[in-house]
Amino acid sequence: MIHIKYRMKTMLRQKSLIFWSLAFPLILGMMFYFMFGGINDLEQFQEVPVGILRGDSLPEEFVTMLKEVKTEGDIPLFQVKTYDTLYKAEKALQSEKIYGIIQSKDDLSLTVKSSDSYSSLIKTFLDQYRENTALITEMAEKNPDQVAAFVTDMAAGAQAKIAEIPLKGTDKDPYAQYFYALIAMTCLIGTMVGMHNGNDIQADLTAVGARRNVAPTPKLRQVLYDFTATYILYCVIVAVVTGVCVFVYGQDFGQNAGLVLLGGWIGSFTSLAIGEVIAVFIKGPVQKKEGICVAVFMISSFLAGLQWGDITFIIEEKCPVINRINPGTLIVNGFKSLSVYGDSRRYMINMVTLAVIGIICVIISVLKLRRVRYESI
Amino acid sequence: MAVVKIENLVKRYGDLVAVDHFNLEIEEGEIFGLLGPNGSGKSTTIHCLLSLLSYDKGDIEIFGRKMTPTSYDIKKDIGIIMQNVAVFQELTVYENIDYFCGLYVPQKGQRKKLVEEAIEFAGLSEFRKFYPKKLSGGLLRRLNIACGIAHKPKLIILDEPTVAVDPQSRNKILEGIQELNRQGATIIYTTHYMEEVEQICTRIAIMDKGRNLALGTKDELKAMIDLGETIQMEVMELSEEVSDAIRTLPHVIGVSYDKGLLKVRFSKGKHNLLRLLDMLKEKETVFGNIHSELPTLNDVFLEITGKELRD
């Protein structure tokens, strides 16, 4: 316990470390807060623009429904845009002026650019309608006099159903991305802490490392103490940053807040482990390694979209492998798959990858640290 | 039984042989001095002894058992004060000693007592809440020592513990080491200051270029060389003739004259000063203050290696 206690004190009293891992993310979060204004405005849902073609023989009641259907906040779900030609509509789709083109052929077909939350919303609406047209047709054959009343009912029911969709499946908060990246960055600054852990146990790097190597407490046990101490501390730091984002900056992670925190804790573990690897494998003075740690967390969080949210989409097109292994992106994407896609399986995949990277880092640094005598001191 | 036994130790850094077939045995209760100029291989020898460094050849035993990196039962009885101050800048004097002692003594109650004793011993009572960067060079060295000896080791190794220390702190450190020795610890003390080993060491090894050149008590070492005494005197003017005449006196092995200071080195023998004074009177040479010196370990070093101990 004494080792863990003193290791925590050693970290807590390093002002630059505390600045980077706690103050810096909080300041950045505050900047986001002021930049984005009243971030968490649920009414801010924006209509999804949909294209149809002039002269296309879409059922009249369908077009009416498309125009009428509203969210619970009484905002129209869709903004219907009419195009003269398919070519024009497709151009609009490519430049994301609309998110889907609905045509009458093949019993209502939908063309989308990519499968994002908007296109999935349009698709859900179409499916709803298709399901219900079958019902209507069936009913028209059996009880023609009840059809009119049923259509009214159904429209109301469908509307209620659709109104739920944006709450669950749409990126209702475009700024959440920045806060996810912020938490990812907080984790990644842990590389710096991990690097100090790694330095302070190596006899050929630091004087205290030499002293600890000649003590009767086995080296790997000391490594474990250091790691545990700094990890506990880091879990608290991540919890504080997440808490401030939620309660002070009003960033609502909704029911996912717990999983966001868990993700932050996994991310901290991996970051500490990466820092340890940097300390163990990269030769040179502490300043150089500090520089590398700063570079690692800056680059990693840049690629995760901290400064510019669209970067992840570009990487996804050009070099998707980066998004699969960059710890920052793994954290952010894990969070996004929860809030945007409501997909806990994708969250799991991201988190497990993250944890595996951390475990690999721990194993290789332990293997290297275990080497018993130094070549040169 | 020897507390430390080093046999045929060889450590190379590339082409450089830092420790060259080094042998050493240290008995219980000694204050053993390892004396050598900077770069002679003292620290390297200590690092090998502690199994911190890999070495090319040699056998090392401590307390009669082979020393390895995992010899925790040996390590628990050793206290090490390295050449570089090894303390955490973020921990106070008390916390540093407590932390390092904690690597040896897990029991809290017992440790508390030991830490208090170490603070007392090192004269750091007033500074227990100080951070290392607020301490003067001497106090910092004392903290470094306290961190190494708080657990009351049987063997204490100090590698140049007095570098960059004021004379007052230095004396306190040297007295402290003798006190630890009286309490039963065997001491290994490395330094390039001959005065220190002369003052406290029971036995001395002289080291240069990784080799153990001479071994013995200070008197034994001084007896090894021919030099008896060095006489220095202020002489306003010294002619060639006079200096040649001095050279012909019995037992004289060296004459030098620089900036009004005449130095005459004699081999062992009696009445050297008397003969020198007679001769100067005869040649009507005027002289001032006279000062006679017995040989020092520097003279021993000079004689063995042909160079001065200090650079």
Ligand SMILES: Nc1ncnc2c1ncn2[C@@H]1O[C@H](COP(=O)(O)OP(=O)(O)O)[C@@H](O)[C@H]1O
């Ligand atoms: N890590 C190292 N790599 C290469 N040479 C070294 C290293 N450490 C020490 N040396 C060399 O080994 C010799 C002995 O050094 P050292 O043991 O530090 O001497 P001392 O402690 O007596 O001053 C010196 O010539 C030094 O330059």
Ligand SMILES: [Mg+2]
């Ligand atoms: Mg040295």
